[in-house]
Amino acid sequence: MTLRQIKPGNRGFLYVNSHPEGCAAVVDELWQRTPAPTGPAVAAGPVALIIGSSAGYGLAATVAALRTYGMRGLGIAFEAPETERRTASGGWYRTARTAELAGPAGDFAFLNADAFSVAAKEQALDHLAARYGKVDYLVYSVAAPRRTDPVTGEVHHSVIKPLGSAYRAKTLQFDGDTPLVGSLELEPADDGEREATVQVMGGADWKLWIDALADRGLVRHGFHTVALSYVGSDLTAPIYRAGTIGAAKQHLEDTARRLQRDLAPLGGQAHTVVAGAAVTQASTAIPSIALYTSLLRAVLGDDFQSTDRQAAALWQQLTGAVPLQLDQEQRIRLDGWEMDEKVQGAVHERWAAATTDTLAELADTDWFRAQVGRLYGWDVPGTDYDAPARTTVAWPATS
Incomplete structure (x- = not known):
């Protein structure tokens, strides 16, 4: 057992250290908020493969799969x-705690590996084939800065840039404990940067996973796969939906349509899932998203839907408890609460009026900053940050 006195060591939204007890407490909270099963217990739940199971929507989807549906499988x-x-x-500690909570109730393992790699796919599929035979669900929730093409070996690096013209907009910054409204200007991406971002964040790797499952005969009849996405407000569209990330998300949606055709003979389905805004390590890296999310939280208060609430709604649709809620692009929509016209109208008004002087009355920056800290296990009520913490925690065994 290693006990260490640790401090956040953060600079802005980036933290050097994660707190193991705080990360565990975050998972405990998530577990308790997730609905327990209401029907009779089943001998063996469905089999799910969740790629990106340690954070954000992937973690929420994993907890809901385990807590509500007793799913077996692999994260x-x-x-x-x-x-x-x-x-x-933080994801290491969250995974360890998730495995502890799942242990008594189910049969779910966790693999620590680069999901983009051939080796990870082979190891995961070997485990699934030996343990379960076939897979019912694949949830793809991956956010990464780079990807190595498994065929060419080329390393692609994603960028967060606008397309076509420069982008200048308000941003949320912190000078010590003081929130500020600043501004940032980004030059547009070139064709190479756009393509590299599509290679990292688009649907190429998602399709490789589905192809690999199909080649091994691991796709059960009625299989359903989804990939997490986001659309968001027109306030952030120039840097998100109309930027390099948006090009990648469009590729993801095009991939879903191709997969839908490929899976049809197996009775399978493929969709992208448009989730609502959330504070994640990926989202904090996108200019203007922090300010937008803080304003949105101030408008909605407790009606701001957490990732676990959205994950519960997603699994209800995937399992057939309620019909799929599809838009005209055949995307599953979970963001109605965010994209409501009145909500967006209120956010637009606050965005226009937001300055450093007015920020305190317009945005919930305290909430946002605490949410960022929680990604690393900090700012979690009930956690003793003055006491030495046991930082050496084993990754869950994959038998």
Whole structure:
């Protein structure tokens, strides 16, 4: 057992260290908020493969699969272990706690690997084939800065840039504990940067996973796969939906349509899922999203839907408890609460009026900052940050 006195060591939205007890407490809260099963217990639940199971919507989807549906299967995440200088990543500690909670109730393992790699696919499929035979669901929730093409070996790096013209907009910044409204200007991406972002964040790897499952005969009749996406407000569209990330999301949606055709003979389905706004490590890296999300939270208060609430709604649709809620593009929509006209109108008014002087009355920056800290296990009520913490935590065994 290693006990260490640790501090956040953060600079802005980035934290050097994660707190293991705080990360575990976040998972405990998520588990308790997730509905317990209401029907009779089943001998063996469905089999799910969740890629990106350690954070954000992937974590919420994993907890809901385990807590509500008793699913079996495998979660995949790529998390950093503890070193002499730093703690393990927040996702490492969250995964360890998720496995502890799932242990008594189900049969779900976790693999720490680069989901983009051929080796990860082979290891995951070997496990699934040996343990379960076939898979019912695949949830793809991956956000990464780079991807190595498994065929060419080329490393693609994603960028967050507008397309066509420069982007200048308000941003939320913190000078110590003081929130500020600043501005940022980004030059447009070139064709190479756009294509690289599509290669990292588009649907190429998602399709490789589905093809690999199909080649091994692991796709059960009625199989359903989804990939998490986001649309958001027109306030952030120039840097998100109309930017390099948007090009990648469009590729993801085009991939869903191709997969839908490929899976039809097996009675299968493929959709993208448009989730609502959330504070994640990926979203904090996108200019203007922090300010937008803080304003949105101030407008909605407790009606701001958490990732676990949205994950519960998603699984209800995937399992057939309620019909799929599809838009004209055949995307599952979970963001109606965010995109409501009155809500967006109120956010637009606050956005226009937001300055450093007016920020306190227009945006919930305290909530946003606390949410960022929670990604790393900080700012979690009930956690003793003055006491030494056991930072050496084993990754769950994959038998």
